[in-house]
Amino acid sequence: MGRLLVSFVVCVPERFDFMKQQAIGVFDSGVGGLTVCRELIRSLPKEQLIYLGDTARVPYGTKSPATVTQYALEAAEFLCQQGVKLLVVACNTASAVALPKLRETFKLPVIGVLEPGARAAIASGDGRIGVVGTEGTINSGSYERALRSIAPEAAVFSAACPLFVPLAEEGWAAHRVARQIAGEYLAPLLAARIDTLVLGCTHYPLLQDAIRAVVGAEVRLVDSAAATAIEVADLLEEADLSADRLLGAQRFFVTDVPTRFKRIGAGFLGAELQSVEQVHIG
Amino acid sequence: MGRLLVSFVVCVPERFDFMKQQAIGVFDSGVGGLTVCRELIRSLPKEQLIYLGDTARVPYGTKSPATVTQYALEAAEFLCQQGVKLLVVACNTASAVALPKLRETFKLPVIGVLEPGARAAIASGDGRIGVVGTEGTINSGSYERALRSIAPEAAVFSAACPLFVPLAEEGWAAHRVARQIAGEYLAPLLAARIDTLVLGCTHYPLLQDAIRAVVGAEVRLVDSAAATAIEVADLLEEADLSADRLLGAQRFFVTDVPTRFKRIGAGFLGAELQSVEQVHIG
DSSP: OHHHHHHHHHHHHHHHHHHHTSEEEEEESSSTTHHHHHHHHHHOTTOOEEEEEOTTTOOOTTSOHHHHHHHHHHHHHHHHHHOEEEEEEOOHHHHHHHHHHHHHHOSSOEEESHHHHHHHHHHSSOSEEEEEEOHHHHHHTHHHHHHHHHOTTOEEEEEEOTTHHHHHHTTOTTSHHHHHHHHHHHHHHHHTTOSEEEEOSTTGGGGHHHHHHHHOSSSEEEEHHHHHHHHHHHHHHHTTOSOSSOOOOOEEEESSOSHHHHHHHHHHHTSOOOOEEEOOOO | OHHHHHHHHHHHHHHHHHHHTSEEEEEESSSTTHHHHHHHHHHOTTOOEEEEEOTTTOOOTTSOHHHHHHHHHHHHHHHHHHOEEEEEEOOHHHHHHHHHHHHHHOSSOEEESHHHHHHHHHHSSOSEEEEEEOHHHHHHTHHHHHHHHHOTTOEEEEEEOTTHHHHHHTTOTTSHHHHHHHHHHHHHHHHTTOSEEEEOSTTGGGGHHHHHHHHOSSSEEEEHHHHHHHHHHHHHHHTTOSOSSOOOOOEEEESSOSHHHHHHHHHHHTSOOOOEEEOOOO
16 A cells, blocks of 8 residues: 555656657648648747658548548557657648547547637637638538537638649749639638638648738638647646657658658748658558 | 360350450549540440549659559559459559559559650650659659650650649639649740640640640640550550440449549549449558
């Protein structure tokens, strides 16, 4: 009995300290989630991130809920094997369709980008909310449900913008065609007099200038990456899981060869990607 | 001895007849290869096609040669299990990187879209050849090698056009931005005074009008889908494997749910897709 008590007294702080030192696991279908990493690094500079981009099967946005859920489970499994204290689903499509299954399967906190984005959209504005995202995210109706569950009276207008991801990935964000394409996609939302626009895809912060040029200064843009980083910081603080000292370097993994990811990822992360390793999952 | 001879006399024609009645297997990463099916149906109306679109892992064009080869082997394996007499790789990226491995692995004729396209480009024109394709196809240098192996003196100019596939898939082929984007991609090829342009991606026939508007009437466009259908017809004829009567209905398989494939595939096939089944491969 005395021995057990000693074990308890000694082990609990050790276990907690060990947990604090674990990394935050982040995954996305490709480079998009690096905009979430950028915000996490800005908000939580002591933490270590372990990132997985499922580049062998990118994109998720045009694929079915069942396929996206299967891929998300495999990505999460890989991150859990690396030892993480928290899982961030840095992909709106996977957040929209796979979150319940991920929370049911893995015994650690799982944060998607969708709920933080929805809460930030409701927090200000007059409740005329536009949402832009991939075909998968918009077709799932998840933003609409998340927004309505917080503010049942909110008027929500959605538009799938399938060309935004390739435009961002190909470095055409500042090109005049990006603005033209944004103009076409956003016209119905402007006609509906939205006051807030949720960028419901982690690629879209790169197109912020083109989108801003179309919607004007009046419409508030909500970047779900920034909103997610704030919720992650709050959750770590509440659970007493924040790193109490500077942890190791960020680690980046991809499921295809890293060449393209390294080349275009820098624009998403806002910094060079020092080392990227290829792994096989699924 | 007499018995063996009888077996031989009886069995050989039976085997040949059986082979003639088998389908042509066709695969692509998604809907693009349906432009090849359209040409095959036009040239070989008696044949049955069994098509596989690897929509759970589309696109191949931004992925590495090793990953594309692995996916191509799995797609070919599935088609061979259905019983096919010939395999058509209706994807330029897979044709560019996976053909040797496919020919080594499967004991049946394998035709890619790249070599027929290259031969058709050399067959006319003055040898100033432009090639457009995905990042994967262009980076592989395969068209350049195929063209030079036929005509070592040919001047070849290549351009990756990564936005063409999403433009075609999203139904923006006739949009003014498609023409603007084509204008930017093709400017270096026009500056090089090409006389022939190979559409080195099975999606690109859908953008033919936008491309024609940019290159003008002088430049000859080579559609590798049409060139491939002619080579398939020739090969079946030479090997005495052509269907001698009308075979069954075309069969379409995909690796993700068929909704999107059915919706956008009709524009590629030039006809409605009656039945599309989902299968798991890999």
